[in-house]
Amino acid sequence: MHETDLHLEPNEASDLCRVFGPDVLSRHGWDRAFVTVLDEATAEDSLALLVHTAGAPLDDEWAALRVFADAGLNAGKTEDAEACASRDGYVYLVGSQFGKKAGPLAAKRSWIARVSEQSIADAIESGGRATLEIVRLRFGLHRAINDALAGVELLPMGALLQQAYVDATIAAGRQKAKRWDGTVHPADHPINIEAAEFRANGNLLLGIRYPVTADGHPLLVELENVSELFDDPNAVPRCGNVWVLGDVGGVEAPAGLRGLDTRGGDRFDAVIGDLDASGKSATVLADHPEGARAASEHVRFELPSDTDGGVVSAKVVHHFGDIRRVEGVAVDHEGHAHYVIDEEGHVALRTLVFD
Secondary structure (H helix, E strand, C coil): CEEEEECCCCCCCCEEEEECCCCEEEEEEEEEEEEEEEECCCCCCEEEEEEEEECCCCCCCCEEEECCCHHHHHHHCCEEEEEEEEEEEEEEEEEEECCCCCCCHHHHHHHHEEEHHHHHHHHHHHHEEEECEEEECCCHHHHHHHHHHHHHHHCCCCCCHHHHHHHHHHHHHHCCCCCCCCCCCCCCCCEEEEEEEECCCCCCEEEEEEEEEEECCCEEEECCCCHHHHHCCCCCCEEEEEEEECCCCCCCCCCCCEEEEEECEEEEEEEECCCCCCCCCCHHHHHHHEEEECCCCEEEEEEECCCCCEEEEEEHHHHEECCCCCEEEEECCCEEEEEEEECCCCEEEEEECCC
16 A cells, blocks of 8 residues: 555544546646545534645655635534535535543534535635535434434443443533433433445435444444435434444454445445544443454445345455554545545555555
8 A cells, every 4th residue: 555644733534535526626737636524623624635646656746735614603613523425516524423532422523514515626726715514413413323223232331431421411411401401312322423425315324433233343324314404404313224234343343434435326435443542541442342452444335225224244355454543435536445544643645556
């Protein structure tokens, strides 16, 4: 694999998605462009564009460009962008819906946003800001995903997770009379979204890092009404099909989703890995130390169009060995895979060239 250092601040990049058609790429002298998100920033400051000079070798002439956005009245009210996906000229960003390593769940992380590719291109060319629409969900997506997972046997929560993420969040909502009080239920699991991509039918497929099934397999949940959330201020998230990658992970090394990409239709590439990073006092690992064992892998799978969820098979494309923090994948028009990786002190883009 070829590696390129990306000089981004903050150095916490997540996920990748392809952007721009031939006209925009050609105008700038690029042949590839990807969006990544910086999860330590607010949503409006989280966008970065990774571009490659047309005709250059894939291990050379990459650049990272920050794209700042105007979020209007929602400026400064969000954090922890973890996933991105593009469709019909828009890039969608998704907050983790989770909390810090020690909890509780954070309403600032419960959101979804979109920005047009044209607005990103205009901001790059003018030096201005792109226009970002943000829907603050106030745990609405947490509620919808938990309801969708009601029929799935999940990895049991330990006492620490229950207290730090669920009980503490419920208590804070009551004590502070929050608008979202009552949305988080005592039997809920905390939800950590780290990947997203669109299905052929327009549903947004959400890749979940935590929780996983009781057998340690990763979960994907379909968000059915993405556009409605932006069009109707009273709309609430609606989730449907739940999918399980049955060949990935296991009881001794449970694995979650870290990145998603589509090769068209319902064919997907994914990065899977551990449930949380070791050595950072993560409550998830305090209850489930086995959650640190899963290695990072690039897998491929296809979802059937005639089935309402279930278990699907996945094929391993690449094993990353000792590299743990693989945060996103995008496959370009020539079939080469690009990965964004968090390493100590910097962000790396690695390219796997397939013959």
